[in-house]
Amino acid sequence: MFGFIEREQILLKQNVYDLLHNTRIGRKAFLFILVGVFFIYLLGNIHINREATYDLYWYYVRYLYKLLGVCVVYDLCRRRLHDFGVSSNWLFLWLLIGGGIYTYYFWSLYSYPLLPVRFFERILLAELGILFIPTVLLYFLPSDVNRNRFGDSKVQMISSTCAIGYVATKITLSNEKGILEYLRDIYLYRSFKVTGRAKIIEAGIGVGSLGTIMSLNVNILALLLMIKSEIGIAILEPISWAIFYILYFYTLFAVFTLLIRRLHDSLYSGLWILLLVVPFANVFVFYRLFIKGSWDVNSIKEL
Structure with missing residues (x-):
């Protein structure tokens, strides 16, 4: 856990350096x-x-x-x-x-x-x-396609002196998985995984399916409470609410870790996720999550 936080801090410092110099x-x-x-x-x-x-x-x-x-x-x-x-x-x-x-x-x-x-x-x-x-x-205004003294908007600036985490994995743009396979990865296989990367399509599927899954969770709660009222066993009510809150927070946590991996995919620290609750700064984070492309680390360029 401490190693993960240390890598995130290193990457965050490099991100801030990029913002100041590019x-x-x-x-x-x-x-x-x-x-x-x-x-x-x-x-x-x-x-x-x-x-x-x-x-x-x-x-x-x-x-x-x-x-x-x-x-x-x-x-x-x-x-x-x-x-x-x-x-x-x-x-x-x-x-x-x-x-x-x-x-x-x-x-x-x-x-x-x-x-x-x-x-x-x-x-x-x-x-x-x-x-x-x-x-x-x-x-x-047209962009200056050549490098100038203000930096290069097309290239992520990567430090040559410190090891940046989450850039050693070769990725491709091909979406070889179907929607069900992505949902399985998001909510089952990788729900507790905060390291690694996730492409834009995964973030879109995860956030887009959040409302549907939450509605399903509410329907499960309603069904359990209906069964309780029919059977009349009082202990079923606290059990039903416990199942609801477990599924509720599990779903939110799975999407939370997904967004951290998406930030890694754009070569940004997962700590930027905290700015989602800060006015104006959250727009910048949304751009990194849902607009900014993946990075091919072999050539350090956006795909």
Whole structure:
């Protein structure tokens, strides 16, 4: 167990090094992450603004959340400009103009204190226009196919000095297994296996089947409780609930280990799975889980 955690930490450090030194992002990753960030920003602001009208605590959370969203969008734009091959200094002009527009609406809040709802509606639309409309236009910038000083968005940077775990297994793109065979591996043979790799198709099947299996689990519980009511044996009820919770957590754990193996397949540490509960960061993890391709470690390139 300690050896596994140590390998994950080594791989995590290398992933962070890659993110800091390879400051480019391709068009596919840029679009996926931008769409995810947009919906998280929109839904989060709607919820926080509603709570802020009743609780002073959410009033401060609102601005921290907005600032976090701006930082995430700024970094996406910076990496997209780098992929185009130009400096990100041009973003300061965008921040200056956007900050001026935002200041105008902020001033409107104090000029018309009796219209907080109207202000929130206007400020939300203004933020969408300031943040996301100019950002979407960056998608149409072509990528610089040559290596430049900002890194190479097509190649994972691998350290030549430390041994990275989970890269020694040759994989192929051929999906030689059927759906039932993948389900058998996910929920039976490899349900407790946190090492190794899993391809995108396995992650899709595992997550896609989660709802069906959970529904089956509920039906089993209902059947057992019906049998208990017919027979009248009281001890069957706690047994039925125990079976339900065992199957429930077993299914979740099987999918959890599957997602860790999928991260390994994209040459990322399984510790990134913890960011699934962190707003904005979870979009990045979703990209690694369901969009990023497998890596052929013999040539260190994405398949």
